[in-house]
Amino acid sequence: MSENAYDLLIRGGTVYDGTGSPGAPADVGIRDGVIVAVGDIDGAGNRTIDAGGMSIAPGFIDVHAHDDAAILGGSMDFKLLQGVTTDIVGNCGAGVAPMGDRLMPGAELVLGSGVAPTWSSFGEYMEEIDRSSLALNVGCLVPHGAVRFRRMGMDARAPTDGEMSEMRADVAEGMEAGALGLSTGLIYPPGTFAKTREIIELARVAAAAGGIYASHIRNEADGLLDAVAEAIAIGGGAGLPVHISHHKASGQPNWGKTKESIELIETRRDQGIDITFDAYPYVAASTVLSAMARRPEAADPDSVLVASVREKHEYEGKTIAQIAEMLDLPPADAVRRVLSEEPQAIAVFFVMDEADVRRVLGHRLCMIGSDGIPSATGKPHPRLYGTFARVLGTYCRTERLFPLEEALRKMTSLPAKRFGLSDRGAIGEGKAADIVVFDPETIEDVATYEEPRKHPAGIQYVIVNGQVAVDEGRQTEARAGELLRRS
Ligand SMILES: [Zn+2]
Known part of the structure; x- marks a missing residue:
């Protein structure tokens, strides 16, 4: 042989x-x-x-995965069969490490069930990944939300000096173990409780180790431009590259704002700040129902689809309007009912405009991230299974948004360079x-x-x-x- x-x-x-x-x-x-x-x-x-x-x-690099638990021994068929050979986990400030006595809220459902953590620090989690039989390659971001929850619980306040230095140490430990950078999720508790200054301080630790800052920014709707500016200010303040996750303009009144957000990004790049972003090729977003149910841009009961729940599977695949009819309740009460029965319900939100999706996806700084949530049950957003093939089939071949070599660059060398994976992303x-x-x-x-x-x-x-x-x-x-x- x-x-x-x-x-x-x-x-x-x-x-x-x-x-x-x-x-x-x-x-x-x-x-x-x-x-x-x-x-x-x-x-x-x-x-x-x-x-x-x-x-x-x-092989394709999924820069925005939530497979933090699914990778540990999982077959990862949903990623491999779309050509993904590297997953980057720890996104949106959410993750399974570091942890104290318990996982950060939401981690069990968002990150897959059946996790039995054997780790406490981020480096220990990475060692567990290293020991696991992995179906694909895995790179990790240190999630700010998990760090903050470990040290401060769900306290909606600034950290004390002591807590700040504990959080710095957590980030440093993860970076020393080989993490690729720091991530935040500034719409989700506890990340949302952090002020810009706290994040700059922690991002400095990632910067010192050569990492990047990846963010689910504080607002993707009416406050989009301020939120992009905050992400850029964090990169400037901490001195590291900024990566904006799943860049979008959410809610009809905000459609078209990606024109201005991209202009802002280009202007600041010309001034020397290194900024990139990623996107998934769909007009619908997906996250926990609780995160957006109270947001006006997602208020239309026909535009919100319940995707995954734990027990009341009759809700899955139905819009809030349909559930309201089923329960004979006004839509707002129906949302409250669903959340009282299924606090961790995941939903799909039709909140984007095709023109924004095309503008973002087609930009030379945009890479591809599925943002797929590997839920155990129900009808997850199809991006979990389809993202990379959809970019190549729909947006490249059918719509001719970019040539094939450019579509592939967005999935391979661009992310490899961005996330510091020097031997990947190229033939x-x-x-x-x-x-x-x-x-x-x-x-x-x-x-x-x-x-x-x-x-x-x-x-x-x-x-x-x-x-x-x-x-x-x-x-x-x-x-x-x-x-x-x-x-
Ligand atoms: Zn996110």
């Missing part, structure tokens, strides 16, 4: 190297989990994949062998709001660290993922 020059040889496809360069015909040779040859290859492989008519790209000699082989003519998302648990079409092979994790469209037993530390 090992007489051959390559463990795996991919022949006859069109290689997109991830940098944004157009595709070119080439073979790819892999040995020991690394790409060792790209071009016209003579040698033989222990296995050869015929990629005739297919595109060959670096080239010496790079880790994370690869997707897909048909550019047929790739498409199949998941819908009604039937979200559907894997995309058109993805034939997914290679993780040189091992075939998806073979002719089917997931294998391979568990070749690795914990990725900041490089």
Whole structure:
């Protein structure tokens, strides 16, 4: 077996190297989990994949995942089968570590059930990831909400000096263990209780270790521009790159505001502050029902769909208007009833305008993040299964929002560079062998709001660290993922 020059040889496809360069015909040779040859290859492989008519790209990087618990031993079919080979977790300030006696509120449902934490510090959580049999690669952000909950509980006040230095130490410990940066979720308690100054202080700790600041900003609706300005001020104050998560303008009165928010970002970039953002390719958002039920931009009972609950499954897949009719209550009372029975209910909110989604997605600074919530039950937002295929099928091939090489750059080299993953996100000699082989003519998302648990079409092979994790469209037993530390 090992007489051959390559463990795996991919022949006859069109290689997109991830940098944004157009595709070119080439073979790819892999040995020991690394790409060792790209071009016209003579040698033989222990296995050869015929990629005739297919595109060959670096494995996709999901910069906005909430799979913090799902990755621990999970098959991760919903990500692998859309071509994702690296997940970045710890987003929106939410996560399962660090923790004291209990998880931060909401973590159990948002981050998947059946978690039995064996860790307390963030570094210990990362060690647990490292020991786990991972279906894909994982990078981590230290979530501010978890840090704050550990040290201050749900107190809506500024930290004392002592609490501040404990929180700094938590962030430093995570960064030393190899986290990629600090994340915040400034609409969710307890993150929302933090003033800008507190976040700058903690972001300085991430900055000292070479990390980035990723934020679910304080307001994505009427206060969008102020919230973007706050994120930029945190980057400027702490001296680190800023990444705005799932950039959007939420609620009809705010539609069109991404024009101004992007102008603001471009202006501040020209002044030397390093800012990027990500988006998912849908006009509907999704989060806990409690987070947005009280927000005016999500008040239309026809625009809010209950996605996942624990027990009252009859609510799942129904709008608030439909539930109100079912319960014979006014919509506001129906929301209160659902929340009293299902405090952790997750909902889908149709709050965005297609023009904003296209403007954000199409921008050169935008990478792709699914924001998928791997809930155990119900009808999760279809982005969990469909994001990457939807960008390639709908927005690239059908709508021609960008050429294929640019769509792929947004999923590969752009995020790899941003999150400090130097051996990922590109096809080239010496790079880790994370690869997707897909048909550019047929790739498409199949998941819908009604039937979200559907894997995309058109993805034939997914290679993780040189091992075939998806073979002719089917997931294998391979568990070749690795914990990725900041490089
Ligand atoms: Zn978020």
